[in-house]
Amino acid sequence: MSAVQMHAGMHPIDDGLVRRLIADQFPRWAGLAVERWPSGGTVNAMYRLGDDLVVRLPLVRGGGEDVSREREWLPRLAPLLPTRIPEVLGAGQPGRGYPWPWSVYRWLPGGHPAEGAPGTSVPLAEDLAAFVAAMRGIALPAGPVAHRGGPVASLDAETRAAIEELRGIPEEAVDCAAATAVWEETLRAPGWDGQPVWLHADLMPGNLLVDGGRLVSVIDFGCAGTGDPACDLFPAWNLLSTEGRDVFRAALEVDDATWIRGRGRTLSQALIALPYYRRTNPAMAHNARHVIRTVLGGN
Numbered sequence: 001m002s003a004v005q006m007h008a009g010m011h012p013i014d015d016g017l018v019r020r021l022i023a024d025q026f027p028r029w030a031g032l033a034v035e036r037w038p039s040g041g042t043v044n045a046m047y048r049l050g051d052d053l054v055v056r057l058p059l060v061r062g063g064g065e066d067v068s069r070e071r072e073w074l075p076r077l078a079p080l081l082p083t084r085i086p087e088v089l090g091a092g093q094p095g096r097g098y099p100w101p102w103s104v105y106r107w108l109p110g111g112h113p114a115e116g117a118p119g120t121s122v123p124l125a126e127d128l129a130a131f132v133a134a135m136r137g138i139a140l141p142a143g144p145v146a147h148r149g150g151p152v153a154s155l156d157a158e159t160r161a162a163i164e165e166l167r168g169i170p171e172e173a174v175d176c177a178a179a180t181a182v183w184e185e186t187l188r189a190p191g192w193d194g195q196p197v198w199l200h201a202d203l204m205p206g207n208l209l210v211d212g213g214r215l216v217s218v219i220d221f222g223c224a225g226t227g228d229p230a231c232d233l234f235p236a237w238n239l240l241s242t243e244g245r246d247v248f249r250a251a252l253e254v255d256d257a258t259w260i261r262g263r264g265r266t267l268s269q270a271l272i273a274l275p276y277y278r279r280t281n282p283a284m285a286h287n288a289r290h291v292i293r294t295v296l297g298g299n
Helices: 015-025 061-080 122-136 152-167 176-188 229-233 242-252 256-277 282-296
Strands: 034-036 044-049 053-058 088-092 102-106 197-199 208-211 214-218 225-227
Touching (some): 015 034, 015 044, 015 053, 015 088, 053 061, 053 088, 061 088, 122 197, 122 214, 122 229, 122 242, 152 176, 152 256, 176 282, 197 229, 256 282
Antiparallel strands (some): 044 053, 088 102, 208 214
16 A cells, blocks of 8 residues: 555554554453554554454544444344354554544455456355345344445535546546446436345445455445445446356346446446545555446446
């Protein structure tokens, strides 16, 4: 990850701070090795703690809200899902000058899948569809509103602003007219008129762990909540091969309007992410370019 700061208001975090927080609040783990874990994430810093634990600390104020959401909902969601999800083992509090809540989780093994690679075809598509279907089937009451879970129109101003920004970055070679056309088709599509469903709402490759081409864990539930089911179709364009995309859609029995909204939401996220992260987060910028090529190329 680039040394350039991703966000305004980021709190400095280093190995020493993590060691001090652990020693103060979880002395039983004070002797374990602490090592920064490279991550393409945008909201949290991650540190391995020994062999079996990982510490996640928000980089910005909004990340503290995600920590609270995970603490409340992960234990309720875990028994209802077919795939392992994070388990909070320690609820850290502000301290040593660090201002926000943070957590210690059980380490989940696996690697992140690569966009469009051969291993992103049928088996992974089937696993992802099973996870998404299980999320949609959850009946836990009083769930929070998912991040990005509201009407597509709520993304309009930010999406159009991102397209205009990309017009001024010729080296990214984004076909802004084509992006606008896809976005306007998204806005014309019928909205979701059913009951809100449970969503992970951030199914990026960096939030998926695979082994042997199969999904073994889904992580980072900071955006989770209820909303439009199109929000969990992101992997169709940000990860899966053409064959995998077809399998994913068929397994979830996605209607045309929901598919159009899902494609548009995924494109919107990529259009917004690319100018924001192109100098600070190579993983996010790379995936954004992949989505834009996939959607605008009709692949």
